[in-house]
Amino acid sequence: MSEDSQPHLLKSEPSPWDHDPNAENSNQSDEYVPEWVEGTALVMVIAGITLVVFLMLLDMSIISTAIPKITNQFNSLDDVAWYGSAYTISSAALQPLTGKFYTYFSSKWIFLSFFSIFELGSLICGMANSSKMLIVGRAIAGMGSSGMMNGALNILAGAVPIKERPGMIGIIMGVGQLGLVGGPLVGGAFTSYSTWRWCFYMNLPIGALVGALLIFTRVPEQKPKQPAREILRSAFLQKFDLIGFVLFAPASIMLLLALQYGGNGYSWNSATVIGLFCGSVATFVVFVLWERQLGVEAMIPGHLVCNKIVLSSSLLSMMIFGFTMALSYYLPIYFQSVRDKTAIVSGVDLLPNILCQLVMAVVSGVLTSKLGYYLPWGVLGAILDAVGNGLLSTLSPTTSVPRWAGYESLVGFGRGAISQVPMVAIQNAVKGDDISTAMAMMTCAQTFGGAIFLSVAEVIFAQGIRAKIPKYAPSVNVEAVIAAGATGFRQVVSAQDLPAVLVAYSKSIGHVFYLNAALSCAQFVFAWGVGWKSVRKGKEEMAHQV
Template sequence: MEKDAVPVPADTHPAVAPPATEPAAAVPTGQPPSNAKGLRFWLVFVGLCLAGFLAAMDSTIIFTALPTIASDLGGSADYVWLGNAYVFASTAIQPLYGQLSNIFGRRYPMIVSVLLFVLGSGIAGGANSSAMFIAGRLVQGLGGGGTIMLIDLIVCDLLPLRERSTYLGAVLGACAVATLIGPVVGGALVSRASWRWAFWINLPLSALTLAVIVLFLRVSWKRSPSWMHALARIDYLGNTIFVGSITSILIGLVQAGVVYPWGAWQTILPLVIGFVGWAVFFVQQAHCPEPTMPLRLFAHRTSASVSLQNFVVSMLLQWCVYVLPLYFQSQLAASALDSGLWILPINAFMIPSGAVAGAILTKIGRYKPLHWIGFGVLAISCGLFSTMSPSTKTVAWAWFQILAGIGIGFPLTTQLPAIQAVLPESDTAISTSTYSFIRSFGFVWGATIPSIIFNSRVDATLGSVDDDQVRASLANGLAYSYALQVRHLTGSVLDQTLEVYRGAMQVVWLAGLGFALFGFLLVFVEKHVDMRVTLETEFGLEETPHRGDKPGEDEEAVKPNLSG
């Protein structure tokens, strides 16, 4: 998807939270927590990892299957929407899930998100037109976005602040493995069976996840007096403005340079509408009694700084995934499959680095040194990436990736606990949903910004290529798709084209270095807060199941019990 002030009861809905500067129940920094965990905890945790695995795999399994899907469904003209419908829905919906989980508890939103994911998988797998497929991917995104966000949130509910990063690292590991094998599984299914199985494979695995959640994920929550009272608490206006504005921004970003030029009104207008709508959203949130994304989340310098760091590190993660295959294909003559395999070092080291950082945070309770290490190493890796050329040795670019994986992994699992350290436990849901949204939004910009820089630099240096046909193939945003054709060139034209690509990517990596250094400087803004080692929440595992989990039942939520 950790707070440090006295929790606010769920049946009160203040516009302003208790002061975030009052730490609660902190212990000496070096004292690690120790909490026994029973069978039910581990069953729930495994179920969460499985849910994260499915949602993450679904976001990448389509990569290798998309050309075949577009061909079979006659959707070549809708190619950009076939690939991005999931991103739209999963990004825009996350803050709403955060508010719903506060009102209706964690169990029901999680069940609904998995059911939506299953429904969308069935629709996409059985689609007989591009419109039906896009609709299925939108439904999948509504479920997948909620699932990813709620996994982080439930982990936060089950564990004290000091322990969260360790378990978030384990969930990250499951998601990262799924991201790695997704394209491989998709390619195998397309070649040996049908692309439809890339979606139908989700059905039995989701059924297993759903069984674990229904049977064991029974968490405490403070019921509203009635369903009408619960429904009245939803920020309908705020969520409408937010979803609309974010969707407009995403439409502009996804179409830009692919469907329409960056300077076209079809690109500029959605971006302007989206950012104006976003500004209106934050004005509305300041006057909403129970906002979706309250401004108090960013009132403390630590939460504001780390939220911005979250955007930067998420953007740079996607930056690496976007630019490195371009380098492999254009400079090293790698195939599409090879370029996917050659990016494994960054993912292979990001997972254990995140786990190590989480364990260190649990042990020492200090997040600032981990953030400095992460952004420092990430800056070094971006600087090294900028030196790469066709003559760079394999061992060199592999080590550059290893450094990038370490640099990304360290902050990735320790940012959410840092944000929540300065907030009250009552803000766990909205802080997690906001964190999850910022992370997803960063991924979108992580592909957009380098593409803008790359294409502009290619256009600026095209005059050095003598061949008119090659220049036309590279101009106006076409250079990325032309990367696989570069090594078909010969003689001086090949050398000239390679230099155009090398020079453009060097500027891209130097820009990435600038963002990494910006993240490093942001760590200075953070203020250390001792991290809680006791769990004080209304949303932990129930000691015994409720007789009925409905609003309107006049019974107190039982106390959380981590021992199952």
Template sequence: MASQAEGPPPPLGETIEEPGIQQNGVDLNQEQQPNTHLQGWALVSLVIAFMAICFVLALDNTILATAIPQITSDFKSLNDIGWYGSSYLIAQMAMLPTCGRLYAFYNIKWVYCISLIIFEVGSVISAVAPNSMALIIGRAVSGVGAAGLVSGTTTILSYCVPLKKQAKLSPVILGLYSTGSAIGPLVGGSITDSKTLSWRFIFWLNLPFGAIGLVLIWISLRDPPPAVKGDLSWRVKIRQLDILGATLLLGATSCLNLALQWGGIVYPWSNPKVFGCLLGFGLLLISFVDLQARGKETATVPLRILRGRTVVASCCFMMLVQVAIVLHSYYWPIYFQSVRNNSARDSGIFLLPIIVSNSLGTLCAGWISSKSGHYVPLMWIGAPILAVGGGLYQLVHSQSPRGHWVPIQIASGLGYGMCSQMPILAVQVVLDKTDVPTGLVIIMFFQMLGGALAPSIGQNLFTDTLLRMLNAIDGIDGAAVVAVGAGEFRRIVPPELLEVVIDAFNSALKKVFWVALATPALAWLVSWAMEWRQIPNTKERTTEDPEVVSLRNL
């Protein structure tokens, strides 16, 4: 490729032009927009920046899980467990397609840096939050910034790094992402248990990594390549951003989350507020689908791509298994801290089996699918294993030894790792090359949707079951126990009733893990709708659209 031009590397921030690649199916030569590849220290700075940012994004995804019991105790907000995770994911999910299109219309350096600043502002709001609502708002703001960072990383790589180097650099960046995901619960637990720090430091921790990334991005992209569609009028840009679609989607998912968290707990399911949320969800969803149908190719989710059964099955499969793994990630720490009375740090350590086995399952599945060329069998195998992990929790109790719950976590992580990447491969196999980037964004969209709904579903089941069981115990005020939080209820429960209350917590958790069994079981049924296709073993697949490569690897 032209990136291997003769002569010494250019100085920091300078680029080498290379025409002829495509972005979102548009040939840059036709758009009169030359592509540029970074060289030398500019490329090194860009990679280090992405490593720092991907690390903090991964850390942010998992670090909060072990701190949630303490947060609920500080804010007396056990009813808000679902919002701490779902507010971040809903905002990220709704804004991901719109943020992705911003990079086609405007200066990529400015869009990325502004996204990073928004993410950091959300972290500051969360760190100084005086109450639960402020924390939820901060998480939502961070989610908007994260949407811009996720889509921007893939786009900037496709603009500025040649394909051969992408293949070498992506594993390096991915390695930092995996590391951040793995150590997140341990770091979160250690910070929460610290005598000098509190859970608020979890959010302050994002600032130095963001600052490093911001400075390096600014230096390395001193002369960024022009936007692919930067010459369009501002009216056309606004229309193609589909801001209305993102707003409708954000409103629909928020209404559904409110209904799931209120129904049967704060209000009866027949309450007008709950019914109104469900009605709002339905109307907003219908409006969103109608808008996408009329928008055709400028829509956030082009319905044309969803006509193939493999794409639809892949989206449903990804959403269902994501619900299961998020429930595992959020509610195992609740078990360790509320049922077993472990510290937040220990609960982070005890969560490592599911995280490590997830990584190993992903690596093994990638090797098997690349060697065999088949991905559907891994969906058939992985989803039932994940379901078994959810089902086996029914055997767990307050005195369960490690030999019981460690294998359960390993099964869950291994099953998810084996099957979770297969829909991404399937979309690339069945779609035309120009449709693959959009198809991958849709898959990511449904993955985030599952992750956003899971905490709310879990919270509804957990809190409803816990309240009913606690209110049935003489001498226990169920509302007071729930209000004080999962980490502090032992202070207000009489010693002679403590064991009964602990059993109530464990029984409520078992209800949640029934969902972690049901959703992968449904995913297994959905996987039978997949077309039996094989991954092409041709050179063409190794020279695919750079955005496809970067989206898949990230």
């Protein structure tokens, strides 16, 4: 292709909805040669951001086993839902805006700023002397977490070339997701042998280590950026779409509150829940209209929403995180309620899933770097997830160890193979200023996926219990079993009725894995949308491919 004809490939009809914001800066981007990080500095950067991702995911699940002790100390059973939702809601509401921060300011310092807010929230939680103080701390930690995953991926994009990122992302996500599935084990250990406060205090010394690793390490940017004072003085209001944020945040909060309240204190057809859903939809409609009007400066630009790879990767990430959250909550419930294991032993029983996930995440990342293509790992991971979750739905009170360990391993291999695919796909498909915004869209989809599908899983499980106990143990009081909790129902059920209740419990948990199998099938569909593109292709060849 001639040099004169090549630019026409990147031109499109000008429109505020699909305009390419990088076109006007193409000469500057072409002249800028990134300085990649190598050697000891690279090890320090990868170690630092891996620890941050690990802490962020650990914090999402570690509180689950500490909640009983917290509610006992504060007499706050009515606040249980807020311990998780305060974190999720504040994180989801801020995530799209974080893309703007990483686009215009130093990635390293913005990342450390968000992490410092997370650490402050952890300190407040650890020192909490009331339930309200704990909820405030969780909300502050969630605000900090909103920019942590996006920041880790932005730092990685500036530190290593695209062909080396899959292996690095495999390490980061493989180790990071150990926090998500290992959270209940760590929380159970602290709660049993020390105090629940260490579930939050442990973030502080690890945070100090992260600071030591990153503060004195040079982290290059993906492209040149103006001094922060210039952005704040001349372009902050124009570039950051604060009106869009003011619309998006309450819409997200209303949606997540509706999902949190539904079936927990309010019926799904109550005026409160329906009002929250209606308010959320109406505000989202106004937000979309505003974003369309704003064009390329929008918080979520239309040309990225219409980009098939970005959209498919975001939806794929939503499905992955949705099933991951459901798995991390309900597999320990199976071991602790149906198999009568302690929190610590149930964490040990999750090792087949954890280890297989870690191994496959690293292997798939390294092979993607070597071979170039990531789509096959997305397809393979979705297939393994679907089969593994289908088999997990057959768990019973008497399932043998080799069987449940094998089922867990399948899911672990699948999740390890697919977890990095949406991140690599977006970084390989989007360039310039759009990378930070696209990554923020993906992490926002992750958070919503976890919140939405965990709520759906709770509804499925509760309805399953109400339907199965009358079927298998008609003489048992269903509401008494539910009120007693996942591990306390053995005290309210007679020895004669217990085997039937255990069957009902296992089948209800099996229904949650039906949901996970469906999400895995959705992963299979969306995985094909990430594009048959290679991370090893040169810049000119990739431009032709677009």
